[in-house]
Amino acid sequence: MMKRINALLMSPYGPAVTGAVVGILAPLLVWMGNPGNMGICVACFTRDIAGALGLHRAAVVQYLRPEIPGFVLGSFLSAVIFGEYRPRAGSSPVIRFFLGLFAMIGALIFLGCPWRAYLRLAGGDGNALAGIAGLLVGIFIGIVFLWKGFTLARSYPSPRSSGLFMPLVSVVLLVLLVLAPTFGEEGKSAVFFSSSGPGSQHAPLMAALAVGLLVGWLAQRSRFCTVGALRDLVMLRDGHLAKGVLAFIAAAFVTSLALGLFRPGFTGQPVAHTSQIWNFLGMVLSGLAFTLAGGCPGRQLIMSGEGDGDAAVFVLGMLVGAGIAHNFNLASSPAGATPFALGAFLTGMAFCLAVGFLMREKI
Amino acid sequence: MNDSHVVDARGLSCPQPVLETKNALAAAAGGPVEILVDTVTSRENVCRFARSQGWHCRHEERDDGSFRIVLTR
Numbered sequence: 462m463m464k465r466i467n468a469l470l471m472s473p474y475g476p477a478v479t480g481a482v483v484g485i486l487a488p489l490l491v492w493m494g495n496p497g498n499m500g501i502c503v504a505c506f507t508r509d510i511a512g513a514l515g516l517h518r519a520a521v522v523q524y525l526r527p528e529i530p531g532f533v534l535g536s537f538l539s540a541v542i543f544g545e546y547r548p549r550a551g552s553s554p555v556i557r558f559f560l561g562l563f564a565m566i567g568a569l570i571f572l573g574c575p576w577r578a579y580l581r582l583a584g585g586d587g588n589a590l591a592g593i594a595g596l597l598v599g600i601f602i603g604i605v606f607l608w609k610g611f612t613l614a615r616s617y618p619s620p621r622s623s624g625l626f627m628p629l630v631s632v633v634l635l636v637l638l639v640l641a642p643t644f645g646e647e648g649k650s651a652v653f654f655s656s657s658g659p660g661s662q663h664a665p666l667m668a669a670l671a672v673g674l675l676v677g678w679l680a681q682r683s684r685f686c687t688v689g690a691l692r693d694l695v696m697l698r699d700g701h702l703a704k705g706v707l708a709f710i711a712a713a714f715v716t717s718l719a720l721g722l723f724r725p726g727f728t729g730q731p732v733a734h735t736s737q738i739w740n741f742l743g744m745v746l747s748g749l750a751f752t753l754a755g756g757c758p759g760r761q762l763i764m765s766g767e768g769d770g771d772a773a774v775f776v777l778g779m780l781v782g783a784g785i786a787h788n789f790n791l792a793s794s795p796a797g798a799t800p801f802a803l804g805a806f807l808t809g810m811a812f813c814l815a816v817g818f819l820m821r822e823k824i
Numbered sequence: 825m826n827d828s829h830v831v832d833a834r835g836l837s838c839p840q841p842v843l844e845t846k847n848a849l850a851a852a853a854g855g856p857v858e859i860l861v862d863t864v865t866s867r868e869n870v871c872r873f874a875r876s877q878g879w880h881c882r883h884e885e886r887d888d889g890s891f892r893i894v895l896t897r
Contacts, residue, residue, distance in 0.1 A: 471868075545863070545864050545865075547862070547863060547889065549835065549862070549863075551835075552835065552837060607839065607840070607843065608843075612836065612837075612840060613837060614835075615834065615835030615836060616835040616837075617835055618862070618888075618889070684865050684868075686838075689838060689839070692839065693839060696839065697839065697842060697846075697873065699872070699873065699876065701872060754837070755837030755838045755839075756837075756838060771837075
């Protein structure tokens with residue numbers, strides 16, 4: 462049975478199977494308590510974790526989302542079982558840190574990562590269209606750099622123990638979630654948990670963790686990637702990963718309908734704003750940063766579970782980026798983008814374009 | 825096998841191993857091409873691309889855990 466499932470996940474149908482399962486589970490998590498159209502959002506959930514740890518103090522988005530450590534641990538266990546746990550590191554880690562940081566800032570200007578962009582679309586949120594258009598443009602800019610020889614250079618195998626870092630951090634996060642300690646006066650010291658807003662909305666811990674572990678395993682086996690899907694389709698005419706995204710959107714749409722969560726329209730959408738220029742530009746920045754780093758935020762988490770230290774650095778960049786996005790008032794709210802979004806966007810694009818132009822060492 | 829038809833794509837991020845393969849196949853004029861990669865994902869991606877271009881794909885694991893892929897027409 463296990464062997465058959467693994468063969469299916471490794472087959473040309475693997476990404477589609479993964480996409481379909483995640484597409485069913487994500488709206489189910491909303492139905493069980495997660496915020497609207499946010500069954501799974503790698504950017505939003507990492508941001509919530511940053512908030513719980515006090516890296517930002519936006520009181521409405523602080524929760525130790527168990528889905529994220531679930532992804533890492535699910536991928537880690539899968540990689541160990543199937544002989545794909547291969548610790549490696551050394552491919553421009555500092556640049557990857559800032560790519561993660563700016564990818565997060567772009568995602569928080571839009572209000573979601575590529576996963577959530579597709580989930581928002583499947584849930585009827587028309588504003589997601591501008592975000593997905595921006596994602597495509599960002600990926601396309603990244604593709605141009607790749608054609609011109611862009612590279613962040615090689616990673617090299619590292620000691621087996623080095624890959625245990627992210628799984629261990631994930632366990633620590635889960636312990637903090639369960640014990641919910643406060644290091645000082647409550648409300649003034651971590652761990653923070655929102656009492657209102659999206660951070661207060663969450664599915665039961667065990668359900669969310671189980672989904673995280675399952676998705677981590679499925680995505681590790683099938684290489685599901687929401688950015689690689691569009692990149693390979695445009696760049697190599699290869700629809701292998703794109704079938705995963707199509708199945709993801711279709712399954713999420715049908716499940717949202719079945720659960721009565723489908724609400725078509727532009728205004729009043731959950732955790733979303735109607736400033737289409739910022740929905741678009743936020744995802745241009747994000748899409749470019751993800752493409753230069755080699756994969757979507759979910760994929761980075763999965764690779765960090767396989768022992769990829771560079772992907773781990775990208776994830777840590779996202780965590781810090783979430784702190785900066787809220788501390789410097791760069792993140793949008795349902796009211797729209799902030800006056801500082803323009804500066805954040807221009808800074809992020811300047812960084813990503815400089816990286817794209819300059820990193821083309823002949824290898 | 826000529827050295828110019830050996831591509832060392834170990835440690836490169838997606839999709840660079842496939843791009844290097846694409847360039848090597850274009851330059852190989854039908855002869856065998858050898859690609860080195862160090863993850864199963866890269867091995868699958870290179871073989872999937874090569875097969876889609878009408879090449880045959882054989883691979884073996886090397887002592888250091890990396891993979892040697894041989895592509896032939």
